[in-house]
Amino acid sequence: MKTRVTEALGIRLPIVQGGMQWVGLAEMAAAVSNAGGLGTLSALTQPTPEDLGREIDRCRTLTDRPFGVNVTMLRTMNAPPYDRIFDVIVEHGVRIVETAGNVPAEVFDRLRAAGVTVIHKCTSVRHALAAEKRGVDIVSIDGFECAGHPGEDDVPGLVLIPAATRALKIPVIASGGIADGAGMAAALALGADGVNMGTRFVATREAPVHPRIKQALVDARETDTRLMFRTLKNTARVLRNAISEEVVALERRDGGATFDDLRPLVAGPRGRATLASGEVDDGVVWAGQVVGLVDDIPSCGELLERMVAQCRAALADASRRCG
Amino acid sequence: MKTRVTEALGIRLPIVQGGMQWVGLAEMAAAVSNAGGLGTLSALTQPTPEDLGREIDRCRTLTDRPFGVNVTMLRTMNAPPYDRIFDVIVEHGVRIVETAGNVPAEVFDRLRAAGVTVIHKCTSVRHALAAEKRGVDIVSIDGFECAGHPGEDDVPGLVLIPAATRALKIPVIASGGIADGAGMAAALALGADGVNMGTRFVATREAPVHPRIKQALVDARETDTRLMFRTLKNTARVLRNAISEEVVALERRDGGATFDDLRPLVAGPRGRATLASGEVDDGVVWAGQVVGLVDDIPSCGELLERMVAQCRAALADASRRCG
CATH class of the missing domain: 3.20.20.70 (Aldolase class I)
Structure with missing residues (x-):
């Protein structure tokens, strides 16, 4: 080409x-x-x-x-x-x-x-x-x-x-x-x-990354991502998992959330550990909506x-x- | 074809x-x-x-x-x-x-x-x-x-x-x-x-529709639409204008807005009148983001x-x- x-x-x-x-x-x-x-x-x-x-x-x-x-x-x-x-x-x-x-x-x-x-x-x-x-x-x-x-x-x-x-x-x-x-x-x-x-x-x-992370992407559909940090005007699209659901819920609560509130959930080392361990719900896993087209x-x-x-x-x- | x-x-x-x-x-x-x-x-x-x-x-x-x-x-x-x-x-x-x-x-x-x-x-x-x-x-x-x-x-x-x-x-x-x-x-x-x-x-x-409505679409960019009724889970994408900005602001205020609050702004006859009069800010004008690609x-x-x-x-x- x-x-x-x-x-x-x-x-x-x-x-x-x-x-x-x-x-x-x-x-x-x-x-x-x-x-x-x-x-x-x-x-x-x-x-x-x-x-x-x-x-x-x-x-x-x-x-x-x-x-x-x-x-x-x-x-x-x-x-x-x-x-x-x-x-x-x-x-x-x-x-x-x-x-x-x-x-x-x-x-x-x-x-x-x-x-x-x-x-x-x-x-x-x-x-x-x-x-x-x-x-x-x-x-x-x-x-x-x-x-x-x-x-x-x-x-x-x-x-x-x-x-x-x-x-x-x-x-x-x-x-x-x-x-x-x-x-x-x-x-x-x-x-x-x-x-x-x-x-x-x-x-x-x-x-x-751990095979379970790859499999999680294969299993996910196009609706399985979340936008977090939207309320902080620093929007990030990630895989829907326990962490991202919790972050979004905290952002939606009355009064919202500061980055300091969210830091324990989204800290980089935690995401890195998740990619290594394959424990998909333990940290942030980045993913685009195209995950719904990833099948293998x-x-x-x-x-x-x-x-x-x-x-x-x-x-x-x-x-x-x-x- | x-x-x-x-x-x-x-x-x-x-x-x-x-x-x-x-x-x-x-x-x-x-x-x-x-x-x-x-x-x-x-x-x-x-x-x-x-x-x-x-x-x-x-x-x-x-x-x-x-x-x-x-x-x-x-x-x-x-x-x-x-x-x-x-x-x-x-x-x-x-x-x-x-x-x-x-x-x-x-x-x-x-x-x-x-x-x-x-x-x-x-x-x-x-x-x-x-x-x-x-x-x-x-x-x-x-x-x-x-x-x-x-x-x-x-x-x-x-x-x-x-x-x-x-x-x-x-x-x-x-x-x-x-x-x-x-x-x-x-x-x-x-x-x-x-x-x-x-x-x-x-x-x-x-x-x-009135020529001024058509011209408004030509003038608009891909960033000139708004999602209204998002908080009512009945999201609608429309042209950014005085009405849609007001609707979005009402939805964002503390306590949000009900459809009854918004009805005077978004009522169908009002949108219809806007299309006929060409007074772009008087009512809802439907538009997709593709409006940014509409040039003539x-x-x-x-x-x-x-x-x-x-x-x-x-x-x-x-x-x-x-x-």
């Missing part, structure tokens, strides 16, 4: 495994890159920038294909050492970075100066236009149905993808709501030059080849019906 | 103008049917069943192509005379009915016995499966982004359309979020056999021919990139 995204990233298939906290380890990224897509390490999953450097090196022992590093810049009290993280990324020769969150213009400038191709992930056309103006190479546009942070506009991909591809000159990767070749075909038809998947990649053989646990290689075949078949079938 | 929907409905293009209160008059339906799609009269827009009969006859003077009648069965205190409405539909030889809402199984049985092709509109896979079991011919599946009543599951088309087409044997019409040929191509790629549009058809030359006011003929050309081009371009 040949799109502006495969060409910009030097990959065979325009399928990106987006940044995923606790999941974006070398095994995951290398498996996707070896399958022809773009794997992505999550910078913040590593305890220190030096650990990230070692993970980058480790990933390189597992694949000789391009892979990226995701850096999500959160508004947080204890900010990670972002400067040092970008140092490490550049020093270790990473050529592709996926940014997300509130990225200062200097970061884009710095990455560009280092010859890094930047994919910036955002949830609205206005943010995408701002990113384009700041010189990012590719926008990954994340619809309402996505796992993680869909923003507060609640515009899903069927509208957001064409709104973005109409407005932007740079390539657009469609993110959220895609798990198979039909979704990929739809995204391409809507003008995207590639797709980004997270949830689908968690239910692959190579994903570094293939290898990344099987998944990507199947998607491409499905994508071509869906387009051929649709074209045939169009006469 | 040739899909299971064009074949079942006897139309040239698989593009349906869905039921729209106050808009689904003979001019609108006939314009869409003459353009090769399926126009639809809204039964409840007519004051009495006899008026509906006259509107059906009037539509027939404006087109010799198939058109449908929408019957939305609301939970309401003063129920319209549904039995009589279906009598009139059958007596006047209507061959296609779009149902929506809480339709008793007897209604489906009766329409089937009369040889009517039934399109049932619903917002979830479980409701679609129930409708299929009850013998409806086609399901129109309405995603979260749609105008009107998206239900309470909040699953948008990019996930809901493939979830429905995977689950159902009968043809699926994709509804919500589609306004152009790229969206149509996406829907076909996701397995749908046709598309349904409402908002897009309001911004056509033939739509029986073509005739229905121009719109449909353009959509087909765009659809074919989008599929060809996507196929080319797939190698």
Whole structure:
């Protein structure tokens, strides 16, 4: 396949495994890159920038294909050492970075100066236009149905993808709501030059999470996600489980809930432990609505080849019906 | 074009103008049917069943192509005379009915016995499966982004359309979020056999609403809709205007709002008057998020021919990139 995204990233298939906290380890990224897509390490999953450097090196022992590093810049009290993280990324020769969150213009400038191709992930056309103006190479546009942070506009991909591809000159990767070749075909038809998947990649053989987590994604339907932190204007889409139901209930009680009230339930280490133990109700499990379309646990290689075949078949079938 | 929907409905293009209160008059339906799609009269827009009969006859003077009648069965205190409405539909030889809402199984049985092709509109896979079991011919599946009543599951088309087409044997019409040929191509790629549009058809030359309403749709962006009645579990997506902002504010106040509190703002005659006067802030104006993709006011003929050309081009371009 040949799109502006495969060409910009030097990959065979325009399928990106987006940044995923606790999941974006070398095994995951290398498996996707070896399958022809773009794997992505999550910078913040590593305890220190030096650990990230070692993970980058480790990933390189597992694949000789391009892979990226995701850096999500959160508004947080204890900010990670972002400067040092970008140092490490550049020093270790990473050529592709996926940014997300509130990225200062200097970061884009710095990455560009280092010859890094930047994919910036955002949830609205206005943010995408701002990113384009700041010189990012590719926008990954994340619809309402996505796992993680869909923003507060609640515009899903069927509208957001064409709104973005109409407005932007740079390539657009469609993110959220895609798990198979039909979704990929739809995204391409809507003008995207590639797709980004997270949830689908968690239910692959190579994903570094407990098999019971993968099975929970297979079992879940499209109605089995919840939006938490809506009342804090920091909405997050996660799998429906005991934790997310409790968080939503606390947010709905009279007077609502503060983040401090919710912290014991949603703390990162607790989510990480859940992914490792497979005790699905013990912590937050990120999932998009596309979980309803996830029905098996293939290898990344099987998944990507199947998607491409499905994508071509869906387009051929649709074209045939169009006469 | 040739899909299971064009074949079942006897139309040239698989593009349906869905039921729209106050808009689904003979001019609108006939314009869409003459353009090769399926126009639809809204039964409840007519004051009495006899008026509906006259509107059906009037539509027939404006087109010799198939058109449908929408019957939305609301939970309401003063129920319209549904039995009589279906009598009139059958007596006047209507061959296609779009149902929506809480339709008793007897209604489906009766329409089937009369040889009517039934399109049932619903917002979830479980409701679609129930409708299929009850013998409806086609399901129109309405995603979260749609105008009107998206239900309470909040699953948008990019996930809901493939979830429905995977689950159902009968043809699926994709509804919500589609306004152009790229969206149509996406829907076909996701397995749908046709598309349904409402908002897009309001911004056509033939739509029986004031030009200022059409211009308001052209001017609006994808972020310019509001969900009202969310707290009443009867969510409705409408254009952002003074009325919908006030309704949402009342729902958000301490203690919330009852429907009786909101009735003076949202009463049907008030919305109808707004469509006629073009005073956009005077009443409820229904609109889906796809309003952000509506940029002009073509005739229905121009719109449909353009959509087909765009659809074919989008599929060809996507196929080319797939190698």
